[in-house]
Amino acid sequence: MDKLHLHNQLCFPLYALSRQMTALYRPYLEKLDLTYPQWLVMLLLWEHETLSVKKIGCELWLDSGTLTPLLKRMEETGLLVRERCPVDERVVNVLLTKEGRLLEKKAIDIPEHIFSELSISHSQLKSLKKELSGILNNLDKKVSG
């Protein structure tokens, strides 16, 4: 049994590194007028063009309490449009605008910039990502909706 010390805790480096990684992204994302969670939404939209709030929440493990105001801000800056689904009026679909689509060009080389600032190898990166994803997907997804 380890003592209750900060540096014995598994969870602390996860918490600290996660925040420092978004700090690494910050200067690049600022140029695009994006925050880190907004960047994650853009990644989804660049891939899928249109997604419901629900689907975005499932992918990002975020609930509507976080997403609704975040998406409203992104709608104001013109990157996306939110509209009720005519088939099921409960659903709100999020659509990429032309402006949002164009932003991808300016974002395309952000990941390699970030990677170069981490002094780790490509293979270490890959295995780490896999390991974290594995643990994540073993957890019960309990985001409200």
Add this chain to the structure above:
Amino acid sequence: MDKLHLHNQLCFPLYALSRQMTALYRPYLEKLDLTYPQWLVMLLLWEHETLSVKKIGCELWLDSGTLTPLLKRMEETGLLVRERCPVDERVVNVLLTKEGRLLEKKAIDIPEHIFSELSISHSQLKSLKKELSGILNNLDKKVSG
């Protein structure tokens, strides 16, 4: 060159897992009336009894903008006391109270509960912690103060 997809990004599982890990802690910490960052402060105080705000910020990679209100809340619930250092009036020292010290008993088996909810081995945990800490400590610590 990978495409700009969410699941190609290294940083996303880090971000999502970090939040889900604090969600795992939440029911246990609620019983102690602690949030996750408050728990981290308590870990430091249980080990050191007294620390300056600055030192806590260095350990947790948090600045005074986050810590000042957080520590004030913890002072209100009686876990700690904040007092100016007589020798250097710029410094605010944070002291564990008797009540704060007693809380450790109630917290002692939280880590093993958390561990049991992760379906990973002890050795995997250890190597993961080491890997994340390694990356973290290679980053420039740039928290204001």
Add this chain to the structure above:
DNA sequence: TTTTATTTAGTTGTGTACAATTTAATTTTG
């Protein structure tokens, strides 16, 4: 030693996160 620079906390403002609740729409059941 007086000016200048640095250091430590605190303050203000914005943007997440998330619990808890509400509203409205759709399914499921009896």
Add this chain to the structure above:
DNA sequence: CAAAATTAAATTGTACACAACTAAATAAAA
């Protein structure tokens, strides 16, 4: 079909995070 249950977003309230700035104290430099 009508009542009950479920689902998807939105709302409200609290607590981080962090940038940018301020205030006060101390240290360094001229």
